[in-house]
Amino acid sequence: MRLIKFILALTVVLLSGYSLITGEYGSLPYTQMLLGLMLLVMGMSEMQENRKVIAILLYLAGSFSLFVSVYILFI
Structure with a gap:
């Protein structure tokens, strides 16, 4: 469990940092989906x-x- 939390947290931080630096906000629904999985x-x-x-x-x-996140991606 601890490793999964760490991997999800690292991925969320990296995607958020990428969005912040580049100004590309298309990856935010995926970031939010990973954040939801991390919370679960x-x-x-x-x-x-x-x-x-x-x-x-x-x-x-x-x-x-x-x-x-699913609502944003598919609707």
């Missing part, structure tokens, strides 16, 4: 540590982020 993975790890309230909040935030 964080929710899974929090659920394993029996922090259910934080896990549920992370699931909700991740699901909303994924919904918005």
Whole structure:
């Protein structure tokens, strides 16, 4: 879980930095999708540590982020 969180976080930071430096904002929906996946993975790890309230909040935030990114990409 820790490695997956690290890879997702690094990818989000790199894509965000690329968008910020170049002014190209076409990659932002993909960045948001990866951020949503990262929040879901964080929710899974929090659920394993029996922090259910934080896990549920992370699931909700991740699901909303994924919904918005898919909405932006396909509609």
